[in-house]
Amino acid sequence: MVQVLGLTGSIATGKSTVSQYLRKLGFPVVDADLISREVVKPGMIATQKLRQTFGDQVFDNNDELNRKKLGQLVFSDSENMKKLNEIMQPAIKTEIIRQIEKLKKSSKKMIVLDAPLLLEQNYQFLVDQVMVVVSSPTVQLQRLQQRDGLSRKEAQARISSQWSQKKKRLMADVVIDNSTSIEETHRQVLKWLDNSKLR
Numbered sequence: 001m002v003q004v005l006g007l008t009g010s011i012a013t014g015k016s017t018v019s020q021y022l023r024k025l026g027f028p029v030v031d032a033d034l035i036s037r038e039v040v041k042p043g044m045i046a047t048q049k050l051r052q053t054f055g056d057q058v059f060d061n062n063d064e065l066n067r068k069k070l071g072q073l074v075f076s077d078s079e080n081m082k083k084l085n086e087i088m089q090p091a092i093k094t095e096i097i098r099q100i101e102k103l104k105k106s107s108k109k110m111i112v113l114d115a116p117l118l119l120e121q122n123y124q125f126l127v128d129q130v131m132v133v134v135s136s137p138t139v140q141l142q143r144l145q146q147r148d149g150l151s152r153k154e155a156q157a158r159i160s161s162q163w164s165q166k167k168k169r170l171m172a173d174v175v176i177d178n179s180t181s182i183e184e185t186h187r188q189v190l191k192w193l194d195n196s197k198l199r
């Protein structure tokens with residue numbers, strides 16, 4: 001049986017760092033962020049629904065979705081946000097399931113679903129185990145500020161607009177602590193893979 005690992009965690013805790021490492025070790029990764037961008041490419045069903053709902057104004061002349069305009073419409077109006085989610089979430093979920101099912105036919109021991117909102121979207125039913133990447137709050141804030149060039153206040157606002165690390169940690173089957181070096185994080189991942197006989 002192919003194991004499906006759900007990889008998640010709060011913003012800038014190190015999810016991508018861990019998923020890159022798992023990829024490097026040979027495990028296929030289904031990337032929910034990438035999928036959320038693919039389902040709104042020109043010609044896709046979700047794209048057509050967005051045009052029906054929000055009009056031509058959210059598209060550029062070359063038919064590319066204008067995220068900034070869409071963002072303005074949905075962040076100022078919760079009804080619009082609801083409509084957006086009702087279009088996007090089923091499209092993303094369907095594509096995630098399609099990719100997982102396809103990869104399940106491969107001879108890999110494990111496939112990874114990298115989904116920042118795995119717990120918020122209730123994607124647990126798609127995976128066998130949930131891995132939550134955490135880091136100390138101070139380190140999380142510093143790394144977020146540095147990577148995205150944000151002030152302390154801006155970074156703090158992004159962190160507190162989302163589910164807390166504490167809440168996600170409680171829902172984990174396995175926790176990877178990425179507070180220190182990348183090597184130390186890799187070591188924890190390897191240890192878990194060995195203990196789970198996945199390597």
Ligand SMILES: Nc1ncnc2c1ncn2[C@@H]1O[C@H](COP(=O)(O)OP(=O)(O)OP(=O)(O)O)[C@@H](O)[C@H]1O
Pocket residue numbers: 009010011012013014015016017018116143144147178179180181182183185
């Ligand atoms: N152990 C580490 N030591 C030093 N820097 C790190 C470490 N882990 C991650 N970083 C850096 O911290 C930032 C956040 O890491 P990463 O992108 O892996 O987090 P993420 O959880 O995927 O973030 P997001 O929620 O935005 O997708 C990046 O700039 C990354 O290079």
Ligand SMILES: [Mg+2]
Pocket residue numbers: 015016017
């Ligand atoms: Mg990431």
